[in-house]
Amino acid sequence: xxxxxxxxxxxxxxxxxxxxxxxxxxxxxxxxxxxxxxxxxxxxxxxxxxxxxxxxxxxxxxxxxxxxxxxxxxxxxxxxxxxxxxxxxxxxxxxxxxxxxxxxxxxxxxxxxxxxxxxxxxxxxxxxxxxxxxxxxxxxxxxxxxxxxxxxxxxxxxxxxxxxxxxxxxxxxxxxxxxxxxxxxxxxxxxxxxxxxxxxxxxxxxxxxxxxxxxxxxxxxxxxxxxxxxxxxxxxxxxxxxxxxxxxxxxxxxxxxxxxxxxxxxxxxxxxxxxxxxxxxxxxxxxxxxxxxxxxxxxxxxxxxxxxxxxxxxxxxxxxxxxxxxxxxxxxxxxxxxxxxxxxxxxxxxxxxxxxxxxxxxxxxxxxxxxxxxxxxxxxxxxxxxxxxxxxxxxxxxxxxxxxxxxxxxxxxxxxxxxxxxxxxxxxxxxxxxxxxxxxxxxxxxxxxxxxxxxxxxxxxxxxxxxxxxxxxxxxxxxxxxxxxxxxxxxxxxxxxxxxxxxxxxxxxxxxxxxxxxxxxxxxxxxxxxxxxxxxxxxxxxxxxxxxxxxxxxxxxxxxxxxxxxxx
Amino acid sequence: xxxxxxxxxxxxxxxxxxxxxxxxxxxxxxxxxxxxxxxxxxxxxxxxxxxxxxxxxxxxxxxxxxxxxxxxxxxxxxxxxxxxxxxx
Numbered sequence: 071x072x073x074x075x076x077x078x079x080x081x082x083x084x085x086x087x088x089x090x091x092x093x094x095x096x097x098x099x100x101x102x103x104x105x106x107x108x109x110x111x112x113x114x115x116x117x118x119x120x121x122x123x124x125x126x127x128x129x130x131x132x133x134x135x136x137x138x139x140x141x142x143x144x145x146x147x148x149x150x151x152x153x154x155x156x157x158x159x160x161x162x163x164x165x166x167x168x169x170x171x172x173x174x175x176x177x178x179x180x181x182x183x184x185x186x187x188x189x190x191x192x193x194x195x196x197x198x199x200x201x202x203x204x205x206x207x208x209x210x211x212x213x214x215x216x217x218x219x220x221x222x223x224x225x226x227x228x229x230x231x232x233x234x235x236x237x238x239x240x241x242x243x244x245x246x247x248x249x250x251x252x253x254x255x256x257x258x259x260x261x262x263x264x265x266x267x268x269x270x271x272x273x274x275x276x277x278x279x280x281x282x283x284x285x286x287x288x289x290x291x292x293x294x295x296x297x298x299x300x301x302x303x304x305x306x307x308x309x310x311x312x313x314x315x316x317x318x319x320x321x322x323x324x325x326x327x328x329x330x331x332x333x334x335x336x337x338x339x340x341x342x343x344x345x346x347x348x349x350x351x352x353x354x355x356x357x358x359x360x361x362x363x364x365x366x367x368x369x370x371x372x373x374x375x376x377x378x379x380x381x382x383x384x385x386x387x388x389x390x391x392x393x394x395x396x397x398x399x400x401x402x403x404x405x406x407x408x409x410x411x412x413x414x415x416x417x418x419x420x421x422x423x424x425x426x427x428x429x430x431x432x433x434x435x436x437x438x439x440x441x442x443x444x445x446x447x448x449x450x451x452x453x454x455x456x457x458x459x460x461x462x463x464x465x466x467x468x469x470x471x472x473x474x475x476x477x478x479x480x481x482x483x484x485x486x487x488x489x490x491x492x493x494x495x496x497x498x499x500x501x502x503x504x505x506x507x508x509x510x511x512x513x514x515x516x517x518x519x520x521x522x523x524x525x526x527x528x529x530x531x532x533x534x535x536x537x538x539x540x541x542x543x544x545x546x547x548x549x550x551x552x553x554x555x556x557x558x559x560x561x562x563x564x565x566x567x568x569x570x571x572x573x574x575x576x577x578x579x580x581x582x583x584x585x586x587x588x589x590x591x592x593x594x595x596x597x598x599x600x601x602x603x604x605x606x607x608x609x610x611x612x613x614x615x616x617x618x619x620x621x622x623x624x625x626x627x628x629x630x631x632x633x634x635x636x637x638x
Numbered sequence: 639x640x641x642x643x644x645x646x647x648x649x650x651x652x653x654x655x656x657x658x659x660x661x662x663x664x665x666x667x668x669x670x671x672x673x674x675x676x677x678x679x680x681x682x683x684x685x686x687x688x689x690x691x692x693x694x695x696x697x698x699x700x701x702x703x704x705x706x707x708x709x710x711x712x713x714x715x716x717x718x719x720x721x722x723x724x725x726x
Contacts, residue, residue: 117666126655134660249657256653257646309668315661322656383660 071347073418073448074340076152077333080160080410084403087164092399095169096392099558099567100176106391109183119183121389124396131401133322134379135171138217138438138472139543140370140409145416145437146536147366149430150359151348152417158363159413162371163406166571170547172398173554173568174377178385179394180557186381186550193556198549198617201610205546207486208607209375212539214302214479215516217472220438222294224465224472227439229278230271230458231465237270238470242317250311264323271462295517298476303510306481307502314477321474325408328467332411332445335452336418345417345426356433357537357585364578365540370409372575374546376402381550412441415464419444434536438468483509523594537586538604541579545611548576552618559625572618580611670712677702677709684720 096102110121147155174186181189187206191199225232241263248254281290288296305313352359369375380398388394416436420426420443429443430436446461453460484505491499498504520526520534551572558565583604590601680702683692707725710718718725 116662118663120659120662122659123652123655126652126659129656130659255650256657257650260653310661310664311668315657315665318660319657383663386663387659 071152071343072340073336073343073414076156076343077336077410077414080156081407083160084163084406084410087168088400088403091164092168092172092395095172095399095567096395099563100173100394101563102176102392102394104390104392106179108179108388108391109385110387110389113182118383118386120387122387124389124393127384127387127389127393128397128401129322131171131379131384131397132404133318133325134383135369135373135376135401136325136405136408136471137369137475138220138468139213139368139373139475140405141412141441141468141471142216142220142437142536143367143370143540144409144412145440146434147363148345148413148416148440149349149356149433149436150352150363151346152343152413153347154359154363155367155413156410158367158371159406159409162367163403163409166372166547166575167370167376167402167406168399169568169571170372170551170554171376171380171402172394174380174550175385175388175394175398176391177554177557178381179388179391183386184381186377186553189381189553190549193553193560194617194621198552198614198621201613201617202546202549203486204606205374205542205549205610206378207483208603209539209542209546210479210483210486211512211516212535212542213375214299214476214483214513216536216539217476217479218295218298218302218513218517219291221298221469221472221476222291224438224442224469225294226280226290228442228461228465229280230274230462231469232279233274233277234267234270234462234466235469235473237273238267238320238466238473239313239317241266242313242320245320246312246316249316260320260323263320264327267320267324267466268463271459271466274462274466275458292518295514298473299480299510299514302476302480303506305477306484306506306509314481317474317477321470324467324470328464329404329408329411331449331453332415333407335449336411336414337452339448339452341418341448341451343414343418344420344423345430346423349430351427353430353432357589361578361581362537362585364575365537365544365582367409368540368543368547370405370412372402372544372547372571373405374543374548374550376405377546377550412445415445415448416440417444419447421447434534437536438465441468480506480509480513483512519599523598523600535600537582538600538607541582541586541604541607541611544575544579544582545607545614548572548579548611548614551575552614552621555618556621556625559622559629562629576611576614576618580608580615583608583611673705674709674712677705681706681720684722 108121110119113119114121144155144159177189178184178186181192184192187199187202190202245259245263248259249256281293283290285293308314364371384397388397417426429440442461442464445464446457449455449460449464450457484502487505487508488500488502491497491505499508516535524534551568555565555569555572558568586604587601587608590598590604594601679689679691680695680698682689689695703723706718706723
């Protein structure tokens with residue numbers, strides 16, 4: 071199979087999903103009303119609630135949800151062959167992610183722009199809201215640990231990426247100061263900043279940075295993880311305008327440049343896919359494809375994290391209700407397109423099937439490494455730059471995605487710790503520095519604890535929890551779809567378009583969590599704390615399904631009683 | 639030429655919106671927090687908190703009285719804490 075054909079088929083499926091299926095959902099199910107007064111208009115305060123251009127809002131939603139996960143997940147999942155990953159990404163984007171993101175924005179807009187967490191309490195039950203908050207905390211803890219390890223691995227495999235990746239922070243701070251303090255118009259800092267970002271790659275090539283093999287008993291990977299979390303902790307305490315805002319901005323610009331570059335290179339180079347459609351020689355370490363495929367690729371097919379973005383900031387700025395389709399559905403389609411090109415990079419950018427099989431000799435070996443290795447071959451032959459330069463460029467791109475997610479993730483975790491301190495009246499936890507240390511401590515415990523249990527070099531166990539991270543993410547997606555489904559039942563509309571994805575996603579998450587239980591027990595017995603973490607996830611998943619059943623029975627009875635009252 | 643200038647202006651507007659949109663609320667809240675601390679400096683002496691800068695902040699009080707009501711509500715005080723100034 072030629073990669074160009076796969077790209078064209080995949081992009082066409084995603085486009086058809088947007089053009090026809092989202093239109094059907096918008097008109098018949100969510101029944102969007104152009105005259106509905108959105109919260110951005112009804113509650114306008116020019117701070118949180120501001121009617122915003124839909125293209126800008128789409129760009130914000132897309133760049134906020136697209137990070138390193140739609141690259142790493144497909145990069146791992148192609149171990150079962152390119153076809154299952156391709157089908158899950160395209161069908162998932164069309165019928166799961168699009169409806170989920172679109173629905174999260176719509177549900178929030180119809181409820182004064184409340185977040186999905188609050189809506190869970192209002193629409194389903196207060197118990198379900200508590201479940202939601204626990205799942206969010208676990209998700210943030212895992213995302214930070216996993217991305218910390220992913221960046222550490224990337225720095226070790228591509229030392230030329232170290233200087234360009236850290237230079238992005240300097241570029242971001244410079245842009246922040248120029249725009250916020252010196253009020254320089256945005257165009258030139260953007261152009262110059264982006265050019266510097268790519269020009270510094272040459273410097274990285276000339277001066278590759280490698281840390282010592284051991285410092286105070288800590289291997290290289292562990293040193294990088296400690297540095298990264300120290301940075302993330304400091305970054306989360308800095309003013310938003312100084313780092314987070316400009317870093318997100320240049321990251322967004324880079325996402326568009328990177329996507330254009332990758333798809334352009336695929337079209338020009340037109341490589342053949344060397345990986346098998348369905349891998350007959352899956353390594354023994356790989357778990358069964360069903361249900362693990364559905365959690366290994368979360369972002370890129372469906373991800374609960376998107377609901378937090380959609381109902382957190384996007385819904386407060388939606389100008390017209392009809393924009394929800396463009397912003398929500400097309401935003402998730404953009405992430406599907408990123409996952410699709412990651413599949414192509416991890417399956418077509420290899421000289422032979424033997425070379426591909428050598429990389430995929432163990433479960434978890436692919437991921438970012440496969441994306442960089444394969445993508446570099448495609449980009450270098452398509453655009454005409456050297457393989458090393460292309461590899462550094464793609465590593466920097468992925469590291470910046472993961473790094474920005476870590477910045478935001480640690481900051482959000484700090485808020486949760488501070489809120490917990492406020493609710494349970496523990497003043498020390500309300501202190502920003504203490505809360506940051508607690509948040510970082512949880513993540514480091516996870517990253518280092520896994521290695522200790524498995525007997526791996528310190529800090530290198532983070533990727534082991536990737537399926538558990540996907541499971542938690544899908545559980546969150548299930549909760550969001552549950553809220554949307556209950557709302558639809560209350561409105562007397564068909565709920566199957568959100569209910570079926572909700573049941574499938576939650577069941578896959580539950581099945582994966584159950585499978586992981588046996589794996590964690592086999593790997594470390596009762597002392598493996600991941601076993602207990604996973605057990606909590608299993609219990610949460612069962613509670614979600616029970617809450618769903620209870621909410622639907624209640625709403626159906628209410629609807630039947632209302633109908634009986636009306637006929638009497 | 640004019641068409642290109644129009645396009646460039648549109649691009650600038652889009653980029654500015656793209657830059658500001660995700661953090662508009664966070665920045666406004668941070669700015670408000672700074673303003674709240676400044677209000678505390680200005681009115682601290684009147685509330686019995688010694689303020690070495692009171693001599694300099696005294697003349698600012700009339701200018702900030704309009705914002706006083708919202709400020710004390712944000713600090714969790716239902717009614718004005720000042721005996722001499724009852725805004726509510």
